[in-house]
Amino acid sequence: xxxxxxxxxxxxxxxxxxxxxxxxxxxxxxxxxxxxxxxxxxxxxxxxxxxxxxxxxxxxxxxxxxxxxxxxxxxxxxxxxxxxxxxxxxxxxxxxxxxxxxxxxxxxxxxxxxxxxxxxxxxxxxxxxxxxxxxxxxxxxxxxxxxxxxxxxxxxxxxxxxxxxxxxxxxxxxxxxxxxxxxxxxxxxxxxxxxxxxxxxxxxxxxxxxxxxxxxxxxxxxxxxxxxxxxxxxxxxxxxxxxxxxxxxxxxxxxxxxxxxxxxxxxxxxxxxxxxxxxxxxxxxxxxxxxxxxxxxxxxxxxxxxxxxxxxxxxxxx
Amino acid sequence: xxxxxxxxxxxxxxxxxxxxxxxxxxxxxxxxxxxxxxxxxxxxxxxxxxxxxxxxxxxxxxxxxxxxxxxxxxxxxxxxxxxxxxxxxxxxxxxxxxxxxxxxxxxxxxxxxxxxxxxxxxxxxxxxxxxxxxxxxxxxxxxxxxxxxxxxxxxxxxxxxxxxxxxxxxxxxxxxxxxxxxx
Numbered sequence: 220x221x222x223x224x225x226x227x228x229x230x231x232x233x234x235x236x237x238x239x240x241x242x243x244x245x246x247x248x249x250x251x252x253x254x255x256x257x258x259x260x261x262x263x264x265x266x267x268x269x270x271x272x273x274x275x276x277x278x279x280x281x282x283x284x285x286x287x288x289x290x291x292x293x294x295x296x297x298x299x300x301x302x303x304x305x306x307x308x309x310x311x312x313x314x315x316x317x318x319x320x321x322x323x324x325x326x327x328x329x330x331x332x333x334x335x336x337x338x339x340x341x342x343x344x345x346x347x348x349x350x351x352x353x354x355x356x357x358x359x360x361x362x363x364x365x366x367x368x369x370x371x372x373x374x375x376x377x378x379x380x381x382x383x384x385x386x387x388x389x390x391x392x393x394x395x396x397x398x399x400x401x402x403x404x405x406x407x408x409x410x411x412x413x414x415x416x417x418x419x420x421x422x423x424x425x426x427x428x429x430x431x432x433x434x435x436x437x438x439x440x441x442x443x444x445x446x447x448x449x450x451x452x453x454x455x456x457x458x459x460x461x462x463x464x465x466x467x468x469x470x471x472x473x474x475x476x477x478x479x480x481x482x483x484x485x486x487x488x489x490x491x492x493x494x495x496x497x498x499x500x501x502x503x504x505x506x507x508x509x510x511x512x513x514x515x516x517x518x519x520x521x522x523x524x525x526x527x528x529x530x531x532x533x534x535x536x537x
Numbered sequence: 538x539x540x541x542x543x544x545x546x547x548x549x550x551x552x553x554x555x556x557x558x559x560x561x562x563x564x565x566x567x568x569x570x571x572x573x574x575x576x577x578x579x580x581x582x583x584x585x586x587x588x589x590x591x592x593x594x595x596x597x598x599x600x601x602x603x604x605x606x607x608x609x610x611x612x613x614x615x616x617x618x619x620x621x622x623x624x625x626x627x628x629x630x631x632x633x634x635x636x637x638x639x640x641x642x643x644x645x646x647x648x649x650x651x652x653x654x655x656x657x658x659x660x661x662x663x664x665x666x667x668x669x670x671x672x673x674x675x676x677x678x679x680x681x682x683x684x685x686x687x688x689x690x691x692x693x694x695x696x697x698x699x700x701x702x703x704x705x706x707x708x709x710x711x712x713x714x715x716x717x718x719x720x
Contacts, residue, residue, distance in 0.1 A: 452711070470713075479713055490612035491619070493695040497609075500705045509714040512707075514616035527620060530712040534692055534704035536573055536595075 234298040235422065236289060237281075238430055240305045243289035245282040258297055259455050260288045261473060285458065286433045287446040290426050294443075300423035302430045441486040441515035448513075448526045449482075463502045468511055480511035480530070487516060496531065504533045547638055551580045555589040557613055561606035562589050565694035568702045569593060569604065570641045577601075577637035577682075583625045584633055588618065591694075592634060592686070600687040601634075604704075606694045623709050626688045634686075 234250055236243040245251050245262065254260040262282035271277045284292075292298035312320065351357050427435050434440045442465065449456050455469040457478065464481035483499055485491060491512070499510040510531035518525045544567060545552070552559040562580060569575045569591060578593040591604040603626060607614060643651070690708045697703075 454711075480711070485616055488615045488617060491614045491616065492612060493607045493609050493614070493693065496693060496705055496707075497695060497703055503714070507714060509712070511711065514619070516616065527616065528709075528711050529619065530708045530710065530714075532706045532708075532714060534706045535715075537568070537694075537702055537704040 233296065233424075234292070235301045236284065236292065236298045238300045238302045238423070241431060243284040243286075243292075243300065243431075245284070246280055248280060251280065251282050254282075254292075255472075258292070259450055259453075260284065260292060261455070261457070262288060263458070286431075286439075287443055287456070289431065290433050290443050291447055291450065293424060293426050294447075296424075300428070300431060302423065437517065438484075438486050440517065441484050441513075444515050445482070445484050445513040445526050462506060462508070463498070464510070465513075467508075478508055481506075481508050482511040482513050485512060485514045500531050500533050503531065544641060548580055551582060551589050554582050555587060557611065558589050558606050558608070561608045561694065561696035562591070564696045564700050565604065565606040565702050566591055567641070568694070573704075574644075575602075576640075576644065578640075579635045579637050581635050583622060584629070585625055586618075586621055588622060590622075590691075593637075594682070597682045600683050600685040602687050602690070602692060604692045604694050606696060609695055609697045619707075622691065623688075626686070626691075629686070629688070631684075 234253070236245060238244075245254065251262070254262070262284045264278040264280065265283050266279040266281050268277055268279050289298075289300070293300060423431065427433055434443045446456055446466070449466070449468055453471075455471060455473055457467040457469065457473055459466040459481055462478075462481045465484045466482040467478035468480040468482055469476050469478050481499070481502055483495075496510075499512070502508075503510045512529040512531055514527040514529070516525045516527075544563065548563060548566060552562060555562065566578060566580055570578055573595075575593040575595055576597055578591055580589060580591045582589050588605065591606065592601050593604070595602055605622065689710070690706055693705045693707055695703050695705065
């Protein structure tokens with residue numbers, strides 16, 4: 220199969236996914252949130268947090284993505300892959316670089332905090348102005364004030380109109396100098412030794428690629444087609460091996476729901492053995508899940524959308 | 538002379554047409570009739586396929602359900618076969634469905650009717666009115682039989698070498714598990 224290594228330009232809004240030893244990773248919290256909330260891709264948090272002893276429950280960034288998640292994001296034009304040099308001995312930062320990166324990170328965080336504070340102040344001012352205009356109490360107060368002024372004026376020698384309170388000065392919102400997260404990186408990326416040009420635009424936008432050879436086989440195409448189809452049905456897909464399946468399928472956000480299905484992927488005309496059906500059915504019964512048999516057949520013309528679904532449960536008798 | 542097995546005689550045409558499923562068909566038919574106590578069983582070959590199915594009622598008010606007998610270790614079931622079976626079921630006309638076979642043993646209701654009629658013939662005057670009530674029950678029972686077919690679900694009757702039959706429900710499409718409440 221000819222592998223396209225002449226990449227297309229990534230779109231300006233394309234998310235960079237950093238490819239480390241063939242695994243797609245996400246290192247930015249906003250990107251992780253966007254992928255989770257907007258695109259239904261959650262990945263797996265693998266970062267350990269310093270000072271937290273219970274690592275299993277409190278893993279953080281980076282997020283590693285399944286190969287299906289990575290390929291889906293690239294094929295849908297949502298993300299592109301930036302290969303990173305996997306050999307750390309040649310690219311460990313110097314202490315000066317560490318200080319520089321840390322200072323930049325702190326500066327960016329402070330700018331973000333400042334812009335959020337300004338936004339809060341602006342919102343509070345708008346809310347107050349709105350209340351002042353609409354409030355009955357404020358109207359009554361104005362009438363009372365006007366009455367008092369009129370009385371004073373009647374007594375003579377007093378200005379009818381009190382000088383208005385100066386309008387609260389609105390501090391202009393500081394324009395952050397955060398670089399847009401589009402095709403550039405927070406820091407310099409040590410390029411991959413075999414594809415040095417891919418550290419910067421253009422990056423990997425077409426799969427498979429020598430650094431990410433998925434999907435290559437028929438089974439790969441079946442997995443990706445099943446994954447894509449399930450996401451198109453507003454279902455979420457996670458790793459399935461701990462439940463004896465290929466994927467776990469959730470009816471929505473995995474933080475809200477348990478998985479409803481443990482899926483098995485059948486490629487082309489593979490035999491579906493009754494003994495496997497018993498095993499898949501038993502796996503589901505004890506875990507409040509149904510088995511989902513996903514039968515993929517390669518369509519003519521290279522279309523990968525031919526997936527038939529069958530739901531499997533124990534019949535509850537016999 | 539070896540006595541003939543009435544069930545074998547009944548199923549012979551289907552057993553000969555589908556040798557791959559012969560053993561599992563025979564065992565699962567008997568299991569459905571005697572152990573699981575389904576009603577109105579009939580076995581036939583799905584038109585246009587080489588696969589035999591059993592149709593019957595789990596409960597008479599429920600639609601007719603389709604059972605596909607399979608030996609445990611067969612490798613003959615492929616995705617294209619499943620697709621063919623479901624598409625054949627979807628368009629199966631009622632005229633292609635045979636009438637129910639005679640049950641292998643009388644049902645509970647029939648035994649109760651038989652016992653009631655014996656009480657009547659034994660000369661008990663009080664049961665005259667009771668037998669009329671029983672006849673009304675029979676009529677009502679017949680009226681409750683649901684003759685529609687569940688075309689979206691197949692029950693796989695998987696038969697092992699020790700004659701154990703396990704049943705799994707295979708529904709077309711993505712169907713939520715039964716034991717998960719609606720959210």
